[in-house]
Amino acid sequence: MASHLTLLHAPPLSIPTKTFHSKHIAIKPLKPTLNFPSSSSSFFQCSSKTTHRGSSSSFIAYSSSNGRSSNDSVDDAGVKSVEQLVEEKKRAELSARIASGEFTVKQESGLNFGPKSFLIVSDPAIAKHILKDNAKGYSKGILAEILDFVMGKGLIPADGEIWKVRRRTIVPALHLKFVAAMIGLFGQATDRLCKKLDAAASDGEDVEMESLFSRLTLDIIGKAAVYTVLREAEDRSVSPIPVWDLPIWKDISPRQRKVAAALKLVNDTLNNLIAICKRMVDEEELQFHEEYMNEQDPSILHFLLASGDDVTSKQLRDDLMTMLIAGHETSAAVLTWTFYLLSKEPSVMSKLQEEVDSVLGDRFPTIEDMKKLKYTTRVINESLRLYPQPPVLIRRSLDNDVLGEYPIKRGEDIFISVWNLHRSPTLWDGADKFDPERWPLDGPNPNETNQNFKYLPFGGGPRKCIGDMFASYETIVALAMLVRRFNFQMAIGAPPVVMTTGATIHTTQGLNMTVTRRTKPPIVPSLQMSTLEVDPSISISDKEEIGQKDQVYQAQNS
Ligand code: HEM
Numbered sequence: 001m002a003s004h005l006t007l008l009h010a011p012p013l014s015i016p017t018k019t020f021h022s023k024h025i026a027i028k029p030l031k032p033t034l035n036f037p038s039s040s041s042s043f044f045q046c047s048s049k050t051t052h053r054g055s056s057s058s059f060i061a062y063s064s065s066n067g068r069s070s071n072d073s074v075d076d077a078g079v080k081s082v083e084q085l086v087e088e089k090k091r092a093e094l095s096a097r098i099a100s101g102e103f104t105v106k107q108e109s110g111l112n113f114g115p116k117s118f119l120i121v122s123d124p125a126i127a128k129h130i131l132k133d134n135a136k137g138y139s140k141g142i143l144a145e146i147l148d149f150v151m152g153k154g155l156i157p158a159d160g161e162i163w164k165v166r167r168r169t170i171v172p173a174l175h176l177k178f179v180a181a182m183i184g185l186f187g188q189a190t191d192r193l194c195k196k197l198d199a200a201a202s203d204g205e206d207v208e209m210e211s212l213f214s215r216l217t218l219d220i221i222g223k224a225a226v227y228t229v230l231r232e233a234e235d236r237s238v239s240p241i242p243v244w245d246l247p248i249w250k251d252i253s254p255r256q257r258k259v260a261a262a263l264k265l266v267n268d269t270l271n272n273l274i275a276i277c278k279r280m281v282d283e284e285e286l287q288f289h290e291e292y293m294n295e296q297d298p299s300i301l302h303f304l305l306a307s308g309d310d311v312t313s314k315q316l317r318d319d320l321m322t323m324l325i326a327g328h329e330t331s332a333a334v335l336t337w338t339f340y341l342l343s344k345e346p347s348v349m350s351k352l353q354e355e356v357d358s359v360l361g362d363r364f365p366t367i368e369d370m371k372k373l374k375y376t377t378r379v380i381n382e383s384l385r386l387y388p389q390p391p392v393l394i395r396r397s398l399d400n401d402v403l404g405e406y407p408i409k410r411g412e413d414i415f416i417s418v419w420n421l422h423r424s425p426t427l428w429d430g431a432d433k434f435d436p437e438r439w440p441l442d443g444p445n446p447n448e449t450n451q452n453f454k455y456l457p458f459g460g461g462p463r464k465c466i467g468d469m470f471a472s473y474e475t476i477v478a479l480a481m482l483v484r485r486f487n488f489q490m491a492i493g494a495p496p497v498v499m500t501t502g503a504t505i506h507t508t509q510g511l512n513m514t515v516t517r518r519t520k521p522p523i524v525p526s527l528q529m530s531t532l533e534v535d536p537s538i539s540i541s542d543k544e545e546i547g548q549k550d551q552v553y554q555a556q557n558s
Pocket residue numbers: 155156167322323326327328330331334388389390393394456457458459460462463464465466467468470471472475
């Protein structure tokens with residue numbers, strides 16, 4: 001257990017330009033649990049056996065990604081090269097020097113408001129305990145504090161009674177009929193993206209896919225406004241002092257004024273939408289029921305208003321804003337990293353295109369296709385394993401608790417490192433390899449329950465993502481439609497793809513790709529249709545039903 005439960009001391013209010021480190025913590029470089037873009041800091045695994053709690057605080061300025069610097073190119077997975085071994089040796093030496101206290105700096109800055117410790121969890125059983133078995137014993141802690149300015153009491157940061165009531169109301173809004181209706185919208189939005197890529201392919205221009213994916217997944221409000229507030233949330237999470245709360249500073253700082261203006265635009269837009277939708281609901285004669293949906297406006301907002309819950313406009317705004325942010329940034333990141341991974345594995349891309357050609361042909365995807373695009377689904381499953389969004393889940397203990405053998409006190413801040421869990425060599429064969437085949441096509445859709453909490457793409461327990469089915473279909477539709485029409489290669493001469501993490505894992509300089517139109521191969525019967533092979537012991541309808549139940553089950557149990 002000890003190796004999966006690590007303690008990190010860091011003063012949230014220290015200046016992130018110096019290297020601070022507690023003498024009492026033995027540190028070894030590790031995969032990143034968080035690595036914020038605005039500083040060069042990241043988190044290290046600290047052996048809990050040698051950790052002395054309550055020691056002086058530390059800030060460690062050194063970044064690591066799977067034992068490598070986050071400024072390294074992202075791995076190709078698999079075999080270690082000589083350079084990697086040399087690099088690892090260098091890191092081991094550096095760690096020893098850090099542990100010896102050579103870089104320890106006394107915190108004389110005067111801006112340290114006290115020590116802060118974070119417990120990093122990389123153990124499936126403990127993750128399950130925190131997320132599910134003792135979920136009531138934990139709140140969102142720091143996350144709620146950071147997100148308050150933008151999400152207010154929305155579902156992600158909310159705790160206690162407000163969370164319970166809102167979750168009960170919002171989850172039914174994402175019922176199967178609603179998600180099925182959304183598939184048409186996903187298709188239309190992706191088709192618009194295809195048109196842009198068509199133009200780029202004709203002009204021979206490279207495209208930056210990450211920003212295109214962000215636009216694809218954000219279709220309600222002006223991208224710039226939402227982005228500004230989102231970036232601000234990330235920066236606030238690592239800021240040494242809460243400048244946004246300083247009375248005069250917040251009014252004169254150009255940056256803070258820009259954030260306030262962006263936030264106002266988003267709020268006004270959402271309030272306006274709420275007002276329009278309220279009028280529509282007042283005028284309609286539909287009866288509210290379990291699978292209620294207004295065909296003209298099948299939006300979540302419409303559902304929430306029609307449900308007749310006595311809810312304030314402020315709460316609705318918070319809920320909408322939460323879903324807007326939660327539902328667009330994550331899906332865009334999933335698509336970005338999926339295309340990055342595919343560019344490194346042409347054989348996976350070929351297999352994917354073969355499936356999409358045979359299932360879709362030239363049609364727009366439908367809800368029925370979701371069950372048939374099995375390999376496409378596995379590609380997304382595997383991409384979510386290698387690049388989990390978000391890479392950590394944040395909690396704070398509401399009471400004393402025991403994690404495995406390790407007692408913790410009330411008020412402990414905990415990061416469940418999904419990144420560590422998903423890439424642990426003790427939990428996975430070929431942990432760093434992009435291998436969609438690891439998920440059998442005739443098996444269930446992998447989730448936290450059937451993977452015993454070593455796989456947490458959508459979290460787990462009562463606070464599991466409510467948009468899992470929505471997001472899965474959205475990414476499957478986009479992936480299928482794009483690879484059916486185009487081939488994608490990393491652009492020649494583009495900067496190396498480097499990752500940096502905040503709320504989600506981003507690239508630092510985008511994902512620059514060359515897009516070419518596919519010349520469609522003649523459709524000939526293929527002997528390599530193993531992707532669609534059916535277990536003779538189960539009839540197709542049985543299997544489809546199992547798949548559907550699994551998805552419905554996931555949505556209902558989230
Ligand atoms: C691939 C895309 C997505 C990924 C990887 C993802 C991942 C997650 C994860 C891991 C959590 C759990 C957070 C925690 O336990 O602290 C979560 C929560 C949440 N997600 Fe998603 N999500 C995605 C898409 C969406 C979409 C499309 C929506 C909205 C329609 C959404 C809405 C939410 C909400 C509201 C919560 C908070 C639930 C609660 O606390 O009760 N997500 N998501």
